[in-house]
Amino acid sequence: MSAIHPRPRRRGLTDDCLVERKSVSADLIFQFLGEQWILVAALATTLTMLVLHETRKAGPALSINEAVQLVNSEGGVFLDIRDAADFARGHITDALHIPAAALANRAAELEQFREKPVVVVCKMGQSAGPATKTLRSQGFSRAQKLSGGMMEWDAQKLPVVTQ
Known part of the structure; x- marks a missing residue:
């Protein structure tokens, strides 16, 4: 009979580390939004104008x-x-x-x-x-x-x- 071994974990990777990685990516998104606020505002304005134009069309x-x-x-x-x-x-x-x-x-x-x-x-x-x-x-x-x-x-x- 062979023994069932738990799945090996990668060295140095813990659940805490995974949570930290997720928050790091969220931090990067917020950092990008803060640094590129003009692009974000332009995108939001363009999308709003497109929706209004399509609605007014008919x-x-x-x-x-x-x-x-x-x-x-x-x-x-x-x-x-x-x-x-x-x-x-x-x-x-x-x-x-x-x-x-x-x-x-x-x-x-x-x-x-x-x-x-x-x-x-x-x-x-x-x-x-x-x-x-x-x-x-x-x-x-x-x-x-x-x-x-x-x-x-x-x-x-x-x-x-x-x-």
Whole structure:
């Protein structure tokens, strides 16, 4: 029978030493922040400006649950602004299709929804912002974008229809 030996420890390394190493790295972080406060302030300012810019671009995005509830309860519509090929591969039931490039010229097709919620849907939730802004500038005050776009819709395994 062989005896079970405890795992050998590295020489000179104790639990106290490990705790001290963790605090040393925290001390280094605080030292860096103190010495480079201008860089930290610039980073914080840049991130704040980016968040504000994205929020102002088209307002806050609706979650999928909020969008479905809004469209169902208030007679709104989903507006899919993806290209025709993506739309044909699968879209939200009863969604209208106007490609983003044609939206400014074809917004009149949405006239019956001027006072109702218009939820703008794109592929990933990025290009819906400018489209929503375009609609709002043309009087569609209740236009909002869908957070995550069709990728999020698909990820939640919600139903889609194909042409």
